[in-house]
Amino acid sequence: MNWIENHRNACMVALIILLEVIPHSHHRYDTVGDWRWNNNTLTISVSREAGLKNPDYVTLVFVHEAIEAILCRHDHVSGASVDRFDMNFKGAGEPGDDPKAPYHRQHEVAMKVEHEVAAALGVDWAAYEKALEAVPQK
Numbered sequence: 001m002n003w004i005e006n007h008r009n010a011c012m013v014a015l016i017i018l019l020e021v022i023p024h025s026h027h028r029y030d031t032v033g034d035w036r037w038n039n040n041t042l043t044i045s046v047s048r049e050a051g052l053k054n055p056d057y058v059t060l061v062f063v064h065e066a067i068e069a070i071l072c073r074h075d076h077v078s079g080a081s082v083d084r085f086d087m088n089f090k091g092a093g094e095p096g097d098d099p100k101a102p103y104h105r106q107h108e109v110a111m112k113v114e115h116e117v118a119a120a121l122g123v124d125w126a127a128y129e130k131a132l133e134a135v136p137q138k
Contacts, residue, residue: 016041019062024049024135029087032132033061035069037079042069049135056121057128064114068096071106 024047027034032047040135043069044065047136081102096107118125 007021010060012087014040018043018068021048021051023047028083030137031086032135033065035065035079036083037073042066044069047135050132053131054123056123057131058120059117060114060123060128061132063117064110067109067113068103068106071109072103073100075106077103077106086111 018029022045024032027045027047032050034045036043044062046058046061046065047093048058050061054076069079071077074078085101085103086095089098091098093099096103096110098104101107115125118128
C-alpha cells in the first residue's frame with residue numbers, strides 16, 4: 001500500500017521532500033545522490049561538489065533522485081533493497097544501470113526526466129557527466 005492509498009480519505013496528503021547539499025565525504029556510501037524515506041518525508045542528499053561548476057547540476061541530481069524514490073515507493077521497491085544493491089555494487093557505471101538492480105526501471109525513467117530537465121536548463125550533458133565523474137571518491 002502506498003502513501004496515497006494510506007490517506008485516500010484524508011482531505012490533504014502531506015509529502016515533504018528535503019534537499020541536503022552535503023560534502024561528498026558525508027554520504028552513506030560513494031555516490032553523488034542518495035535518497036531515503038522516513039514515513040512521508042523524502043530526504044535527498046546531493047554532493048556539494050557536484051554543483052561547483054554549475055549549480056544546475058545539483059538540481060539535476062535532485063530531480064533524478066526524487067523521481068527514482070517516488071517511483072520506487074509507488075512500485076513497492078524498498079529503500080533497503082536499493083541501498084543493499086548500491087552499497088554492494090561492483091560493476092561499471094551507475095548501479096541503477098544494471099538490469100539486475102531492483103530499481104532498474106525506476107532509475108531509467110529518472111534518467112529520461114533528468115535528460116529532459118537538463119535540456120530545458122540548457123545544460124550540456126557531456127559537461128554535466130564529466131563534472132559528476134570528477135567528484136572525488138570517498
